[in-house]
Amino acid sequence: MLFVEFRFLIFFLIVFAVHWSLRGNTARKSWLLACGHFFYACFFVGDPVEFFGHLRAGEWAQMPAGWWFPAVLWGSTIMDYAVGRGLGAARSEPARRAWLLASLAANLGVLCYFKYFNFFITSAAGFLTWFGLHTSLHTLAIILPYGVSFYTFQSMSYSIDVYRRRLAPVRSFLDLAFFISFFPQLVAGPIVRAMTFLPQVFEKRVWASVRVRDCCTLFFIGFVKKACVSEFAAQIADAFFADPTKYTHLSAVLGVLFYAVQIYCDFSGYSDMAIATARLLGYELTPNFDFPYFSRSITEFWRRWHISLSTWLRDYLYISLGGNRCSKLFTYRNLLLTMLLGGLWHGASWTFVIWGGMHGVALIFHREWQRLVENAGAGFKKVMAVLAVPLTFYWVCLTWIFFRAAPLLDEKTHAIKATSLEMAWRIFKAFTLFGPHRTKSFGTECVVILAVLALVHWLNSRRVFTAAWQRLPDWAAAALLGVGTELAILFVPVKYKAFIYFQF
Amino acid sequence: MTGRLLPLAPGRRRGLGTAAVFAAAFAGSCWLAARWLPFPEVINVAQKRAHLAAHGDDYDAIFLGSSRVEFQVIPALFDQRMAELGFPIRSFNAGISGMTPPEDAFLFDQIARGPHRRLRWVFIELDYPRLKTQRALWDGGRMTYWHDAERMQIMGRCFLAEWAQTQARLAGQSQPARPWSERLQIRLDPVADLLEHFTGFLHRQTNLGRGAALASRLVKRKKTNPLVPDKSTADQGWVRLDGGLEDKNRAAYERAYAERLVTPQTARPNDPAAGAALRRLVEKVTAIGALPVFLVPPTTARTQMMPPEDLRQCRLLNFSDVRAFPELFVPGHRLDVEHLNAEGAPPYSRLLAERFFASLHTEKESRP
Numbered sequence: 001m002l003f004v005e006f007r008f009l010i011f012f013l014i015v016f017a018v019h020w021s022l023r024g025n026t027a028r029k030s031w032l033l034a035c036g037h038f039f040y041a042c043f044f045v046g047d048p049v050e051f052f053g054h055l056r057a058g059e060w061a062q063m064p065a066g067w068w069f070p071a072v073l074w075g076s077t078i079m080d081y082a083v084g085r086g087l088g089a090a091r092s093e094p095a096r097r098a099w100l101l102a103s104l105a106a107n108l109g110v111l112c113y114f115k116y117f118n119f120f121i122t123s124a125a126g127f128l129t130w131f132g133l134h135t136s137l138h139t140l141a142i143i144l145p146y147g148v149s150f151y152t153f154q155s156m157s158y159s160i161d162v163y164r165r166r167l168a169p170v171r172s173f174l175d176l177a178f179f180i181s182f183f184p185q186l187v188a189g190p191i192v193r194a195m196t197f198l199p200q201v202f203e204k205r206v207w208a209s210v211r212v213r214d215c216c217t218l219f220f221i222g223f224v225k226k227a228c229v230s231e232f233a234a235q236i237a238d239a240f241f242a243d244p245t246k247y248t249h250l251s252a253v254l255g256v257l258f259y260a261v262q263i264y265c266d267f268s269g270y271s272d273m274a275i276a277t278a279r280l281l282g283y284e285l286t287p288n289f290d291f292p293y294f295s296r297s298i299t300e301f302w303r304r305w306h307i308s309l310s311t312w313l314r315d316y317l318y319i320s321l322g323g324n325r326c327s328k329l330f331t332y333r334n335l336l337l338t339m340l341l342g343g344l345w346h347g348a349s350w351t352f353v354i355w356g357g358m359h360g361v362a363l364i365f366h367r368e369w370q371r372l373v374e375n376a377g378a379g380f381k382k383v384m385a386v387l388a389v390p391l392t393f394y395w396v397c398l399t400w401i402f403f404r405a406a407p408l409l410d411e412k413t414h415a416i417k418a419t420s421l422e423m424a425w426r427i428f429k430a431f432t433l434f435g436p437h438r439t440k441s442f443g444t445e446c447v448v449i450l451a452v453l454a455l456v457h458w459l460n461s462r463r464v465f466t467a468a469w470q471r472l473p474d475w476a477a478a479a480l481l482g483v484g485t486e487l488a489i490l491f492v493p494v495k496y497k498a499f500i501y502f503q504f
Numbered sequence: 505m506t507g508r509l510l511p512l513a514p515g516r517r518r519g520l521g522t523a524a525v526f527a528a529a530f531a532g533s534c535w536l537a538a539r540w541l542p543f544p545e546v547i548n549v550a551q552k553r554a555h556l557a558a559h560g561d562d563y564d565a566i567f568l569g570s571s572r573v574e575f576q577v578i579p580a581l582f583d584q585r586m587a588e589l590g591f592p593i594r595s596f597n598a599g600i601s602g603m604t605p606p607e608d609a610f611l612f613d614q615i616a617r618g619p620h621r622r623l624r625w626v627f628i629e630l631d632y633p634r635l636k637t638q639r640a641l642w643d644g645g646r647m648t649y650w651h652d653a654e655r656m657q658i659m660g661r662c663f664l665a666e667w668a669q670t671q672a673r674l675a676g677q678s679q680p681a682r683p684w685s686e687r688l689q690i691r692l693d694p695v696a697d698l699l700e701h702f703t704g705f706l707h708r709q710t711n712l713g714r715g716a717a718l719a720s721r722l723v724k725r726k727k728t729n730p731l732v733p734d735k736s737t738a739d740q741g742w743v744r745l746d747g748g749l750e751d752k753n754r755a756a757y758e759r760a761y762a763e764r765l766v767t768p769q770t771a772r773p774n775d776p777a778a779g780a781a782l783r784r785l786v787e788k789v790t791a792i793g794a795l796p797v798f799l800v801p802p803t804t805a806r807t808q809m810m811p812p813e814d815l816r817q818c819r820l821l822n823f824s825d826v827r828a829f830p831e832l833f834v835p836g837h838r839l840d841v842e843h844l845n846a847e848g849a850p851p852y853s854r855l856l857a858e859r860f861f862a863s864l865h866t867e868k869e870s871r872p
Contacts, residue, residue, distance in 0.1 A: 006706065053686060478522045482529025486537060490715030
């Protein structure tokens with residue numbers, strides 16, 4: 001059930017109506033907890049009548065793949081509740097540490113098993129083969145549960161915050177279960193911290209504080225970003241990344257730029273819809289994006305891109321490693337390690353590790369650069385101020401190549417003709433204009449569309465639309481939203497691609 | 505209780521007013537967009553519709569129906585045989601694979617909007633509406649383009665008939681008892697099917713994705729509609745279906761054929777939705793001054809839909825009798841139980857012309 005689908009609208013209308021018609025906070029939380037698990041189960045169960053039929057008959061082989069994944073979510077919740085209670089009751093520091101380690105081991109264990117088991121096995125086998133030791137290590141047919149990277153991070157944030165005494169352990173299991181399974185952010189974030197969300201859970205939400213117009217507008221913007229812009233950009237990006245060696249240099253640049261558009265609109269669109277949905281239910285989620293492509297440095301980029309992940313990594317990993325309270329060398333090691341692990345968080349592939357590594361190197365470079373130009377002249381600073389945004393964006397686009405690269409498969413046999421890394425390198429050369437120039441091209445319309453998108457995005461970053469929108473009376477805003485909704489529906493595809501971040 | 509509605513609080517009243525403005529603006533935009541957008545690019549349908557929009561005045565007869573028309577009726581041979589019999593006419597095969605009522609009526613509405621000065625006969629394959637949709641037809645907008653309010657009404661009737669049938673079937677089955685999940689599945693199936701049609705209706709009413717199709721064409725640098733013209737309109741709408749009876753189909757065909765030799769095909773039980781769909785199509789055909797000709801293609805199916813009582817006076821050409829038309833049931837002419845192949849299409853087209861010609865002379869032209 002995707003946010004952009006009609007069935008989600010029906011689901012949400014029921015959730016919304018029942019939520020606000022219930023009087024007690026406990027009843028509301030119980031309702032939303034049930035809805036969260038229903039929403040999550042929808043990704044795995046398939047046809048519910050068929051599912052329960054198989055379940056009743058004990059036909060396990062007929063059950064849809066991953067039908068038991070909701071149990072992992074419950075397991076994670078129960079584990080962290082127990083850890084929270086254990087931490088609260090523990091008298092000694094070693095006991096507290098043991099409870100925390102248990103939580104980390106369980107959460108990271110789940111993550112490692114589902115996400116990294118095969119990666120580690122194949123990488124180890126490759127490594128041994130490199131040394132001339134041939135092995136026959138077997139991989140497992142593991143399917144990744146949706147959202148596992150997100151909800152394990154949320155659970156861990158609770159345990160770590162309780163351990164750090166920033167948060168009191170929750171007494172009610174319902175509160176924690178509701179926090180972890182709150183459906184707007186369950187499968188693709190934003191990664192909500194226990195510290196910011198749990199205080200909201202304790203208080204009964206008030207309808208009067210819900211700004212319906214703003215919520216609807218935000219949801220609409222998210223919908224347009226995902227359903228119209230991202231899906232359209234995906235057509236060009238997918239065509240290019242499927243066989244990048246056939247395109248001209250300009251088309252290679254366009255292909256990568258459209259991927260930058262696709263991933264931004266896909267993920268920020270999802271986040272907008274998640275935030276708007278949560279707000280309509282009276283809850284506030286962490287903002288996730290702040291026009292990251294207008295960043296003047298990579299450091300700033302990470303303050304504006306996937307904010308909930310970058311701040312999580314900063315607070316729970318970078319600072320735990322020592323942060324910048326140590327020598328310069330160790331600070332840089334911490335930065336690099338954080339970004340490498342951040343890359344690996346996205347997916348079990350060396351291309352993601354390289355992506356994270358490139359960002360880590362850029363962060364280190366930026367720190368050094370800042371130190372070097374600290375005393376530079378005003379003229380130089382002015383030039384750099386002009387170049388900073390395009391240079392940062394260029395580097396970000398270069399890193400997207402590794403993020404997106406997929407192996408080239410033979411059309412008939414589906415055998416791998418080139419690995420992701422080889423493909424990434426080819427695209428890298430084409431994007432930096434060093435690769436061979438081919439003939440296939442996307443056409444000038446794509447340049448115009450890209451320019452229009454960039455202009456709209458820039459105007460939006462200057463709050464031009466926001467200011468005009470706020471001045472409109474409610475009826476005019478409603479009329480414009482009505483027309484806008486139809487225009488958006490005109491440009492949505494009949495079949496959607498899943499949100500990119502669902503796979504993480 | 506006084507029975508009066510309580511007055512709404514000002515905040516709620518304003519909220520409802522705003523929601524109404526939103527709904528009105530949305531509905532208005534949907535309506536305007538539908539008027540402005542070109543006909544959807546549905547494969548085969550768009551081609552045939554565009555052809556008739558350009559050359560509708562050239563034809564005296566059109567054939568409407570499913571693959572049993574599209575692949576089996578060769579208008580050129582039909583016209584040739586009619587000319588040999590001394591009754592020259594020109595016909596077009598507007599059959600579309602998978603097209604059942606009420607989609608055929610929607611397509612006919614489109615044809616009727618175009619030029620049709622010479623159109624005198626509309627051959628209608630007798631078939632009934634299917635509540636269950638084919639998954640493959642959802643791709644390319646095929647399940648969306650015809651779901652207007654009129655067609656949804658037919659599907660609603662179809663659902664009611666199916667629902668009643670399901671309940672009766674379940675009530676009549678006492679032994680062996682089905683598990684509850686299976687019973688629930690059977691009960692819910694028609695509801696799920698109706699929801700699919702409703703989804704199609706919503707897609708159509710909101711023009712879902714129709715701008716995206718245009719934008720996609722723009723990016724892929726295809727300035728002209730890729731669907732028009734092409735081979736499906738080259739042979740006056742006939743599409744050649746090569747191949748023969750495969751082993752898996754042969755056994756089923758031979759069994760059905762032997763069965764039909766012993767027990768001839770019977771009429772399908774009266775279905776109000778099918779009757780209503782046919783009646784509406786006939787009304788539309790007669791409204792433009794043409795005459796309906798009902799067509800029963802050569803199949804070995806056990807039952808076949810027949811026109812309801814009030815439409816019995818219309819001309820009916822029935823080719824499902826295996827004894828009367830042996831050449832149409834020769835295994836070499838068949839693809840499966842339902843279809844003739846490219847070898848079977850010529851004798852069928854000629855026979856169709858002969859029977860039609862004969863009916864012109866033996867029966868009076870009658871309007872329903």
